[in-house]
Amino acid sequence: MCGISGAVGLNNITDELYQGIRNLEYRGYDSCGVALMDKKSLVIRKNTGGVEEFFRKENVLSLSSKIGIAHTRWATHGKVTRENTHPFTSCDGKFAVVHNGIISNFRPLKDKLTREGHKFDSETDTEVIPHLLEKYYKETKNIEQALRKVINVLEGTFALVFISPMAPGQIFCAKRESPLMLGIGDEAKYVGSDFNAFIDHTKNAVIIDDGEYAIVSRDSYVVKDFVTGQEIQKNITKIDWDSETTKKGGYPHYMLKEIYEQPQVVTNALEQDSKSLDELADMIFESEKMILVGVGTTYYVASYGNYIFSSLAGEFCPPISSDEFPSLANVDEKSLVLALSQSGETYDTLTALKYAKSQGAKTAAIVNVMGSAISRFVDKAILQGSGPEICVISTKAALSQMLILTLVALRVAVKKKVMTKKVFNASMAALHDLPGIIQSILNERSGFIHRIAHSYCKVRHWLYLGRGIYYPVALESALKMKEVAYVHAEGMPAGFLKHGTLAMIDQDIYSIVFIPPRSDKALYEATIHSVDEIRARSGFVLGIHFDERGKNKDLFSEELILPKVPPLIAPLIQMVIGQLFSYFTATSLKRNVDKPRSLAKSVTVG
Numbered sequence: 001m002c003g004i005s006g007a008v009g010l011n012n013i014t015d016e017l018y019q020g021i022r023n024l025e026y027r028g029y030d031s032c033g034v035a036l037m038d039k040k041s042l043v044i045r046k047n048t049g050g051v052e053e054f055f056r057k058e059n060v061l062s063l064s065s066k067i068g069i070a071h072t073r074w075a076t077h078g079k080v081t082r083e084n085t086h087p088f089t090s091c092d093g094k095f096a097v098v099h100n101g102i103i104s105n106f107r108p109l110k111d112k113l114t115r116e117g118h119k120f121d122s123e124t125d126t127e128v129i130p131h132l133l134e135k136y137y138k139e140t141k142n143i144e145q146a147l148r149k150v151i152n153v154l155e156g157t158f159a160l161v162f163i164s165p166m167a168p169g170q171i172f173c174a175k176r177e178s179p180l181m182l183g184i185g186d187e188a189k190y191v192g193s194d195f196n197a198f199i200d201h202t203k204n205a206v207i208i209d210d211g212e213y214a215i216v217s218r219d220s221y222v223v224k225d226f227v228t229g230q231e232i233q234k235n236i237t238k239i240d241w242d243s244e245t246t247k248k249g250g251y252p253h254y255m256l257k258e259i260y261e262q263p264q265v266v267t268n269a270l271e272q273d274s275k276s277l278d279e280l281a282d283m284i285f286e287s288e289k290m291i292l293v294g295v296g297t298t299y300y301v302a303s304y305g306n307y308i309f310s311s312l313a314g315e316f317c318p319p320i321s322s323d324e325f326p327s328l329a330n331v332d333e334k335s336l337v338l339a340l341s342q343s344g345e346t347y348d349t350l351t352a353l354k355y356a357k358s359q360g361a362k363t364a365a366i367v368n369v370m371g372s373a374i375s376r377f378v379d380k381a382i383l384q385g386s387g388p389e390i391c392v393i394s395t396k397a398a399l400s401q402m403l404i405l406t407l408v409a410l411r412v413a414v415k416k417k418v419m420t421k422k423v424f425n426a427s428m429a430a431l432h433d434l435p436g437i438i439q440s441i442l443n444e445r446s447g448f449i450h451r452i453a454h455s456y457c458k459v460r461h462w463l464y465l466g467r468g469i470y471y472p473v474a475l476e477s478a479l480k481m482k483e484v485a486y487v488h489a490e491g492m493p494a495g496f497l498k499h500g501t502l503a504m505i506d507q508d509i510y511s512i513v514f515i516p517p518r519s520d521k522a523l524y525e526a527t528i529h530s531v532d533e534i535r536a537r538s539g540f541v542l543g544i545h546f547d548e549r550g551k552n553k554d555l556f557s558e559e560l561i562l563p564k565v566p567p568l569i570a571p572l573i574q575m576v577i578g579q580l581f582s583y584f585t586a587t588s589l590k591r592n593v594d595k596p597r598s599l600a601k602s603v604t605v606g
């Protein structure tokens with residue numbers, strides 16, 4: 001989704017603005033623009049395309065300004081054109097505005113402003129904002145009062161930021177439901193839609209809450225309430241991410257880097273504060289029912305969670321895709337809604353949580369981004385500590401969430417007395433082996449997975465099959481393939497195959513089957529049975545399994561053999577294989593791996 005970066009300092013800030021907006025590229029965008037100040041007038045540059053190309057073509061870095069705002073746009077209202085690119089200015093050229101979110105009443109506002117003589121250049125909802133600022137400034141002769149009047153008439157969601165030559169050292173911003181924060185440096189102050197906008201310069205952040213606006217200058221900042229105009233004392237949040245961890249560090253893509261970070265990410269998850277895990281386990285124990293919510297990858301994490309809670313703790317907790325939650329969920333004071341979200345900003349998931357809270361339900365979340373809307377909204381948040389996930393495709397964050405759900409499920413199982421301490425300890429020991437096993441798989445199997453992915457990269461349709469807990473692994477792995485390689489991949493329970501889909505199996509249909517370890521006897525045999533059904537119809541099967549070489553002679557068309565591991569961690573290892581297979585298919589097809597088309601890192605619109 002759109003990104004905002006702003007800076008005000010003692011010296012030229014164009015470099016900082018460039019770095020800030022580049023760090024937000026991962027959110028996804030299709031055009032870019034900046035507003036700077038030249039003495040007493042605004043300088044606007046904007047165009048479609050990439051940030052680097054835009055800054056080069058428009059010579060932005062050769063300009064000098066002590067204040068500026070930059071924006072990357074993800075088109076919602078209006079096509080991807082220069083005219084629709086932010087910043088937008090008022091008729092008198094006195095206000096330059098960038099905005100994330102959606103102004104839902106922009107049509108009547110635009111009609112009224114047009115009747116009053118304002119001229120519009122774009123099809124966007126945002127453009128009403130500078131014109132409203134101009135209008136209310138004329139009435140009040142005060143920028144802050146004009147801002148409060150504007151906020152009052154805007155419906156919908158916004159993180160809006162603007163500068164004006166009438167206040168040449170100040171950045172004004174306001175927030176309702178779209179993320180916005182300040183970076184508090186010694187030499188400069190920053191505004192951003194997330195920490196990455198200023199992480200290279202300061203680790204001190206002030207998170208702006210809904211209903212607040214801020215006025216930021218080089219030496220100071222003030223945060224106030226929309227309605228009362230009263231000042232609000234805000235805490236400084238220390239960002240515990242290192243700016244180095246947001247760099248590619250020698251990897252060709254963030255996706256690969258983040259897949260390779262998983263041994264460390266798993267270790268971090270295992271080191272979660274046990275008090276916090278116990279608190280969540282208590283909430284689950286005390287609730288009459290629990291629903292898991294997430295969307296896209298996190299919906300599949302939620303589905304994984306259902307299998308884990310059902311099998312370990314006898315706790316059936318249906319997953320619901322966040323966007324479907326209002327149509328499906330029946331929740332009340334005795335319910336707990338547990339959300340999964342990497343960004344902590346996903347509109348659908350936040351909306352589901354709000355709905356749950358409005359019905360009296362307790363809410364909790366496992367979130368990666370500290371200070372995010374979801375982490376602050378819920379009754380109980382667990383910060384997963386996976387470090388910044390820059391690639392638009394989620395990998396390490398999802399794996400970590402699955403692990404944290406497992407840790408909590410084990411605690412609930414002990415509380416419910418459906419698991420002995422001995423089994424609990426053995427399970428924990430298995431989980432502690434996971435980082436080492438993932439590391440050895442990354443070291444020893446990546447080359448082979450690369451070769452297989454390259455050989456089959458021209459396949460246009462894959463079936464991804466798994467039974468039991470391997471079913472959400474199949475679903476998630478299929479999503480990875482679709483979103484990064486743009487190859488059709490359909491995840492399905494392997495047992496579902498014989499209820500219709502088998503009809504289309506022939507030598508042109510390719511399947512990947514996630515096979516459990518042999519020690520999981522019933523699930524193993526049932527899965528192998530599905531493989532037999534496909535092979536009997538001459539279908540191609542890539543089997544990912546834990547058997548010894550030669551044990552399944554002639555069963556698979558291709559096989560990927562994994563080291564023997566306990567059943568508890570086997571599906572997590574299979575998921576890493578699914579990630580690598582999609583990654584190498586995407587690189588073989590020369591896809592834009594870190595910024596695939598039509599997907600944004602945090603989807604903040606409904």
Ligand code: F6R
Nearest residue numbers: 296297298341342343346393394
């Ligand atoms: C998949 C992906 C998306 C997100 C989904 C939820 O790789 O990135 O499907 O999983 O948009 O995002 P978060 O986890 O930020 O709530």
